[in-house]
Structures are given as C-alpha cells and as structure tokens.
Amino acid sequence: MSGIISDNLSKSSGLIKSASVSVDYVKLATYATSGAESELVCDGDFSSTYQHYMYYLNYIYPSSNDSAHLYMRYRSGGSTLTGSNWKISSSGGYNDLNGSQSTNVWDPGYNNSAAILHMGQWGSDQVTGLTGHMYIYDPLNTVNYKRYSAWFGFMRGDEDTMKQTWSCGVYTTGQGTALSGITLYPSTGNITATVTMYGIK
Secondary structure, three states, X not given: OOOOOXXXXXXXXXXXXXXXXXXXXXEXXXXXXXXOEOOEEEEOOOOOOOOEEEEEEEEEEEOOOXXXXXXXXXXXXXXXXXXXXXXXXXXXXXXXXXXXXXXXXXXXXXXXXXXXXXXXXXXXXXXXXXXXXXXXXXXXXXXXXEEEEXXXXXXXXXXXXXXXXXXXXXXXXXXXXXXXXXXXXXXXXXXXXXXXXXXXX
8 A cells, every 4th residue: 555654554543653764865965156166066975874875966057158068076085086087978968949859979088087967068047057966876985986877957048958968977097095075167167056965875
C-alpha cells in the first residue's frame, strides 16, 4: 500500500506514525558568491561519512550575455588542481521559438586544464540563468581517477533558445590523492552563483 505505514493501519486514535527520515542523502553545505566574482570555491565538506556528492547549481549567470562557458576544477588539500589532465565528453540539444531543434555531440577535447560543464553560452540574468546538477563520484578514493557527470538547462541571452546539455569527465592524474572540493568559474568575466551540496552514502 504505497504511502501508508503499516503500523498506522491498526490505530483507531487518528494519530499517524511518521516515517523515519533517511540519513543517506543529506544537505551538507550551501555556497554563494557575494555578487559577481571570478570564481566560486566549494571546499572542505567531503568526509568518510558519504561516498558520493550531488551539487545543485541554482541560476548561475555570467557578467555579460552569451559570453562564457562554465568551467570546473577539482581541489585537493584546499588548492585548485590546474593540470591539463581532463578527458571530457558532452552532448546536448536546443529548441527555439522559430521551431528549430537540434541535438549533437560536442567534442571539448582531451587534456584540458578544466572540465567544461556545458555546451553553449548562456544569458546574464536570473531569467536566463543556468540551472542543473553535478555528481562527484567517490572523491576521497585514492585508487581510481576522479569522475563527474552533469546535466544543465539554460537559455541564451536572446531568451529565444532553450538548451540542455549532458557531460561527463575524468581527471587522469593524482588518483592516489583525495579531493577536498571544487572550483567553478567562467571562461571569461565573472559569475553570480549559488550551489547546494548533498552527501550520499
């Protein structure tokens, strides 16, 4: 019986026994820029309590219309990793007000110095802001390369074109080093951003 707790079926008092709250998916932190800044650092909240992490990116927008892509770098020991060791795959599609649609695979290249999180530039206000989520796999693991996957939806600055993109990537060095966080930044200019992080057991 979906949505009904079995202990409630025999009660005549009208009191409902509440379901237990899961501690396997827990909000850990919220990060935000103070106005427009060159980057947003999300660091210091990985722990052995959780194996994987989900980041929700809420209406991130650049300092000028259709001028930037959003990049991500890993952090270790409180410092950003800048080596050209990213292998990335990305695909996506769009739909505009004129009835045009397209889907394609985008090749952001190998051995980049950062993960390019989405395909296509986006608008510079809260109406067109980029939203989505990113999953980090086992960042404290010291055997495997560190992986991520992400999905984003956003509008171009003309507010006529809606896009969505998927990407995944791996950082192919330092597999013996645990991560401590991530840095998000635009390819040019500044961003205004809010990010919420959840831990997953």
